[in-house]
Amino acid sequence: MKKAIFRKFVWIILLALLASNLVFCLMMGGRNLRQTEEDLLDRLYMIDYALDYTGDVEQEIQEICSIEGNENIRVTVLTADGEVLADNGVPDDEQEQMENHLGREEVQQALKEGRGFAQRYSSTIHQQMLYAAVQTEEGYILRLAVPYEGLFTYLRILIPAALTGIAVAMAASFFMAERLARSITTPLNEIAAELRKVDKGEPEIFMKHYRYDELNVIIDAVNQMSAEIGGYVKKLELERIIRQEFFSNASHELKTPITSIKGYTELLESGLVTKPDVQKDFLGRIETEADRMTNLINDILMISKLETKDVQVEMTKFQIYPLIEDVLSSITPMANDYGIKVVTECKPLTVKANVQQIQELLSNLLVNGIKYNKPDGIVRLTVTADQEDMILVVSDTGVGIPKEAQRRVFERFYRVDKGRSKKMGGTGLGLSIVKHIVSYYGGSIKLESQVDVGTTFTVRLPVIAE
Secondary structure, eight states, X not given: OHHHHHHHHHXXXXXXXXXXXXXXXXXXXXXXXXXXXXXXXXXXXXXXXXXXTTSOHHHHHHHHHHSTTOTTOEEEEEOTTXXXXXXXXXXXXXXXXXXXXXXXXXXXXXXXXSEEEEEEEETTTTEEEEEEEEEOTTSOEEEEEEEOOTHHHHHHHHHXXXXXXXXXXXXHHHHHHHHHHHHHHHHHHHHHHHHGGGGGTOOOXXXXXXXXXXXXXXXXXXXXXHHHHHHHHHHHHHHHHHHHHHHHHHHHHHHHHHHHHHHHHXXXXXXXXXXHHHHHHHHHHHHHHHHXXXXXXXXXXXXXXXHOTTSOOOOEEEEHHHHHHHHHHHHHHHHHHHTOEEEEEXXXXXXXXXXXXXXXXXXXXXXXXXXXXXXXXXXXXXEEEETTEEEEEEEEOSSOOOHHHHTTTTSTTOOXXXXXXXXXXXXXXXXXXXXXXXXXXXXXXXXXXXXXTEEEEEEEEOOBOO
């Protein structure tokens, strides 16, 4: 690229110099032609003034041309019919043989306009000539001719100067072309070197700006793309870490009930446990651990579906209150066991959503309020609407959540009180599922809690049906 820029720059300079010199020569040639024509006219008028057309015109012309400075001019006197009366450029004995000059360009123009000019090669004196002719008051045509090479006269003078100028300009252009090529290729090489960092595992790159706006447009686009790639890579890395932690926690959570089930089963198979009441207790514990493992697997599957948003989810229109009644009927036995009163206040709303997801959201929030409440406590569910949003508020009079733990309660398998959570049979995924459902619908969830006072979850979901 550098060589290509260098060659093109030099060629442009060379062509510009040649074109400028050619234009200059043409302009000078045209100016010289006009000046020479004016000089010839002045001379013709002077000769016309000096000539006595009734006398020996031939002799008079010879005398005029013998004056210093007039040695190279050729004067011709013609009748109005084009016959040659006198011509100092032709010997006397040949003048009678000269052809009629009426058809000559300068003569025709002089007859029409009073003056005329022409350039051509003279076969008489074998030289390129410039002709000027005027019509005199006496009716004669007076013509003057001088050797005239036109542009070639100046070329002999200008060519050496032009070549010198071209040589100097070319030397300067070599220097300037080198600098120009370097100023363009250096940034490109630096950009290429920066981009190669991607191959070395450095997704985030940053390029400086240069004095060329065209390059800066590319640099801004690359910088923006680099920042986006860097952010995406960090996101992927974070997701990888979260998934790794999730699978690790899931494996640990599943391992506990499996180990318990295996232990009780081995004891029953060994024959060491013979008492029916103990056997029944062991079977009950196996059933409890199996339920716990089933709940955990169901919760994991629910989170996986919510994270994979491209999975087809059936959306239907339904009344929210009947769904709340179904949820309440399923959690009432637990509420009675814990001595908790559940109070609901719901406006008649029609929503468009997935029934199972909304049911899961309500169930997790209400169960959470029941499990972490105080004896004789209250869990209150309020459902209202605001334009396109359904607003769910679940509050309890429970133990509350410490401030330092509030930002982590939506993390998978996070438990504020691990001992109490496991004792109550929780999977540690309930609030994480709630957050994923809210995120799936593009909604929001707000947590307000105070230790020993209670907790309130406010959920806004844009699911109101039209």
